[in-house]
Amino acid sequence: MSQRNFLLSFTAALLFLLPWFGGPVVGELSEDFSQCLQFFYNKTPPTGINGKEYQPICQRYKNTYRFASLYHRQHRAPLYSAYILSPADGKRPRSQWKYEPQLAFAGASPDMSLFNYTVDQNVVESQAVLWDYKNSGFTRGHLNPSLHQKTEDDRKATFTLTNIVPQKEGSNTGTWNMLENHLLNRFKNFCTGPMYVITGVMPYETVKHWIRDRVSVPEYMWSAYCCPSYKPNLPECMERYFPTFAAVGRNDPSSGEEIVPVNKKAKPSVRGYDVKQMPLQELEVILNHRLKMSVSLFDGKCLK
Numbered sequence: 001m002s003q004r005n006f007l008l009s010f011t012a013a014l015l016f017l018l019p020w021f022g023g024p025v026v027g028e029l030s031e032d033f034s035q036c037l038q039f040f041y042n043k044t045p046p047t048g049i050n051g052k053e054y055q056p057i058c059q060r061y062k063n064t065y066r067f068a069s070l071y072h073r074q075h076r077a078p079l080y081s082a083y084i085l086s087p088a089d090g091k092r093p094r095s096q097w098k099y100e101p102q103l104a105f106a107g108a109s110p111d112m113s114l115f116n117y118t119v120d121q122n123v124v125e126s127q128a129v130l131w132d133y134k135n136s137g138f139t140r141g142h143l144n145p146s147l148h149q150k151t152e153d154d155r156k157a158t159f160t161l162t163n164i165v166p167q168k169e170g171s172n173t174g175t176w177n178m179l180e181n182h183l184l185n186r187f188k189n190f191c192t193g194p195m196y197v198i199t200g201v202m203p204y205e206t207v208k209h210w211i212r213d214r215v216s217v218p219e220y221m222w223s224a225y226c227c228p229s230y231k232p233n234l235p236e237c238m239e240r241y242f243p244t245f246a247a248v249g250r251n252d253p254s255s256g257e258e259i260v261p262v263n264k265k266a267k268p269s270v271r272g273y274d275v276k277q278m279p280l281q282e283l284e285v286i287l288n289h290r291l292k293m294s295v296s297l298f299d300g301k302c303l304k
Contacts, residue, residue: 029056029057039067042298046070046082053075055070059081062153070200076132084196085187085195085225087187088148089152093156096114098113099161100162104122136212141167141176143163144197165218168253175249183225186227193227195226196225199222201220220250221251222283223247245278253272253273260276
């Protein structure tokens with residue numbers, strides 16, 4: 001073989017092997033969610049959310065895309081996660097927390113990775129790490145909850161910090177957990193096709209709140225679903241909830257009540273973490289005001 005042909009063969013072999021050794025690969029970091037549009041109604045992500053600080057992530061685990069998140073790099077937290085609800089077929093998995101390698105290293109593995117005992121400084125600078133939440137007064141709140149994911153691997157994939165926000169205990173295991181179960185029951189009882197869910201956060205409007213001066217704390221949680229195919233002749237009490245509905249939940253008991261009123265009679269453990277359910281249009285008006293953007297969550301407002 002000539003020297004030129006040898007070099008060409010060697011180069012071709014090297015390019016073939018690069019992805020296996022962390023070389024340049026096409027992963028889940030994206031400009032437009034093009035690798036995982038299946039998680040959005042009509043394969044259309046929310047419109048109106050603009051800014052270089054937002055990073056679309058097609059959340060990939062074990063070589064399979066599981067859901068999608070829009071990550072805010074400066075906040076080290078997602079603005080929202082989008083997924084298709086599917087009731088869990090087993091128990092909540094053991095919490096094995098993961099991070100997104102491609103936020104730290106260009107050309108890294110496209111799969112989310114488990115945290116090790118030591119964490120590379122590039123990872124620390126690019127995203128939240130477990131230390132951020134330790135003794136912070138906040139729980140690790142899932143935007144895509146594990147109970148909304150069918151298989152064990154789908155549920156394990158939700159335990160990535162790029163799907164997590166600082167959430168108060170009264171919200172996370174109290175009122176917001178109740179909302180997640182309401183959605184699950186509506187899907188089981190009334191949807192005849194897929195339910196597309198987008199769950200996100202609203203930062204504080206003026207003074208920002210942080211844990212460790214690193215991770216943005218949201219003032220409110222929000223969620224909306226689109227169930228375009230549902231049973232005919234719905235009970236009258238359920239008609240307002242289809243094909244789409246939404247909710248906003250308080251993550252700070254001291255916040256004002258202009259968005260979500262406080263139930264003064266609620267149990268002390270959940271008082272001030274109220275959740276208000278509302279039509280999709282009402283949520284979008286709130287998001288437009290708080291995010292200073294013209295947000296549309298579902299293509300055609302989830303109307304066929």
